[in-house]
Amino acid sequence: MLKRLLLAGLSGYFYGKSASDPRQRPNLFASLALQEAEGSRTLEKIRTAKADEIPAWLDELMQRHIQDESRHARIFDRAVAYEGCEIDQESQAAISAMDSVGEGSLKRFHQREDLAEVPLANLLAGILVAEEAGVRAFRTILHVLPESMQQTRTGVESVLRDEERHVRYLSDALNTLGEPRLAEKLRRGIEERVFNDFEKILKHLVERNQKRPVLTRASSRPATLV
Ligand SMILES: [Fe+2]
Numbered sequence: 001m002l003k004r005l006l007l008a009g010l011s012g013y014f015y016g017k018s019a020s021d022p023r024q025r026p027n028l029f030a031s032l033a034l035q036e037a038e039g040s041r042t043l044e045k046i047r048t049a050k051a052d053e054i055p056a057w058l059d060e061l062m063q064r065h066i067q068d069e070s071r072h073a074r075i076f077d078r079a080v081a082y083e084g085c086e087i088d089q090e091s092q093a094a095i096s097a098m099d100s101v102g103e104g105s106l107k108r109f110h111q112r113e114d115l116a117e118v119p120l121a122n123l124l125a126g127i128l129v130a131e132e133a134g135v136r137a138f139r140t141i142l143h144v145l146p147e148s149m150q151q152t153r154t155g156v157e158s159v160l161r162d163e164e165r166h167v168r169y170l171s172d173a174l175n176t177l178g179e180p181r182l183a184e185k186l187r188r189g190i191e192e193r194v195f196n197d198f199e200k201i202l203k204h205l206v207e208r209n210q211k212r213p214v215l216t217r218a219s220s221r222p223a224t225l226v
């Protein structure tokens, strides 16, 4: 439990810091836009890989989830534009941001080359844990975003509502599939791994926060046209 509190505090600190710093903010929004878009594609891949096992009721919820994540990507694209920037899709930072959350990361996490080999409940539990991290991140961001950034705040609020719904339906789905404890097992596994690499991760976060934004460049288009 102590590990969990420490790690939650650390991640809250860095999200809070980058969302409140106007120099870091475009980079944070850009990274979220890329992650949300990649999240949507990854869910679609899971849906295809496990098509034979996903019951109709769950498939319906997953389809809505896929659309939600694409909408979140558009919200963060707009948030980048409100900062007067656009995402540099070709940048190395953009490529690694997508790789850190995409299909590749899922395969590394579950240590399988083919997603179809991973039990459906394990895949869902992995997504649930990621959604929980998203809920914490968006709450922190909303906590520090200035009231003057009303359009961005409204967007993030609606993203947060969706992420809370994703957490609920995935928890319910795991209960229905008879795997209520799987997510907790994964949370502990992740905390163990992060804790063992604590020094490395801390160094990476500190360096990232000290650098100028690398995912974005100044935009020539007005935000209203995005
Ligand atoms: Fe999302």
Ligand SMILES: [Fe+2]
Binding pocket: 069, 131, 134, 162, 163, 166
């Ligand atoms: Fe989500």
